[in-house]
Amino acid sequence: MRIIGSLGQPVLLLVALGFGLGPVFEKAGTSNYLQMLAPGVIAGGILFTAVFSGVELIMDRQFGFLKETLVAPVSRFNIMFGRTLGGATVAVFQGIAVFILALLIGFRPTSVWEIFPALLVMMLIAIFFAAFGTALASKMRDMQAFPLIMNFLIMPCLFLSGAFFPIDGLPAAMKIVVKFNPLAYGVDGLRAFFTGQSYFGLGHDIIVLVVLGAIFLTIGAVLFEKIEA
Amino acid sequence: MPIIEVENLVKKFGDFTAVNDISFSVEPGEIFAFLGPNGAGKSTTIKMLTTILKPTSGSAKVAGYDISTRRDAVRHSFGIVFQDPSVDDELTCWENMDFHGILYGMPKELRHKRITDMLGLIELLDRKDDLVKTFSGGMRRRLEIARGLVHHPKILYLDEPTIGLDPQTRNHIWSYIKKINEQEGMTIFFTTHHMEEVERAAHKVAIIDHGAIVARGTPAELIAQTKTTTLEEAFLKLTGHGIREEEASGTDAARRQRQMWSGRR
């Protein structure tokens, strides 16, 4: 249910940007804009679902259910890790759903089977952002700060990742911003699989995502350990 | 050796001292009533003893383990029924119970047998596959209690377990609690505002007011100490007749927000 409900935004992006900006990009020489856009929207779908899964912690806390797991004889690390993996898995399914939608709209990857190796990158994006969401949520008592996080963290993350435009042509300052954006490596990694084109290089993408994922899992675990109810 | 041993425990929220230097102990197998007016610091004390709130200072040992340094070991020793709701609305009655059993490492056969027994006791067996969000307030409360009892811990904390329950259910539940206390030697640490529950079940009582313990002893001792005839009179004499101000809880706001968000689940 949740997956279907949250497909609205990716569809909108694919259709509006794909069909709206497609002709513009084509005039400027990019052969097919949808090819470049689809991996970006897949990464975006994973980003949102993963962050939301982490942030669900706040709701579990507000409605009291979190207490039940906090007093249980299961290590906090395992609880945090389980939550993160669960959320990440849902996010990957979301990514697969967006991939299928993109195919329907006209996305043509080098091979449809590339989805399988691409699952690795999808999982890495999902784990990073789910851990990131959990870490944030551990420090928040209620949802009040949530719109701020959406507007000043998650949206910039999506728009400044090269999800909607090629990184090559950006001004130098923008390139630096993109380099510090974790999602950029996810988008780039997906493009490497689906279109054979990559800006940073696939190996580089994977290493960055693994390292960042490990760091944020650790931060999330430390903060979760300290949660009080 | 006491199973719960509290020494000079203090909890401050900012400048406000909710629990002010309390010390007491509970023996294994005891039914211990922790009484006090609204806002006295009962739930705060229980939260510290159950490792979900860090003491500002002082220490406590539960089942022999320090609550600050051996939190995992402490968590193996108890079960708790919280004062505030803690069941998951989006799961069924059975799923809530089963999830709990799994968290506490109960083998499947025992788990399913106990859950069936407990749901029978609180008369929710016929509603076991319904989502908890369709339950009435009292039914949710019954489920909370059943869940806390399912794994038969060494120590059971009950924070106002019977709020919102009808007399029939209260009776059933107290009989069951007394039975497992006798049969398994389970230590019971409970709070309540119903003095008849204390008279009926408690071996020992401590009364806390404004964060400090003002009296301890058996119910009979407290009545004798205060030269009164009932525990209720003793309680009032020890804690005064004035009504305590309570800050409005955040629960209402939280509930409204869930409505907003539940659409996305």
Ligand SMILES: Nc1ncnc2c1ncn2[C@@H]1O[C@H](COP(=O)(O)OP(=O)(O)OP(=O)(O)O)[C@@H](O)[C@H]1O
């Ligand atoms: N997280 C918190 N932040 C600030 N103050 C708190 C917090 N939790 C509790 N308090 C305050 O600490 C005091 C003790 O609260 P506590 O919940 O322990 O009372 P209680 O004895 O359980 O009362 P009741 O019978 O109403 O349940 C109250 O004045 C309460 O407002």
Ligand SMILES: [Mg+2]
């Ligand atoms: Mg209380």
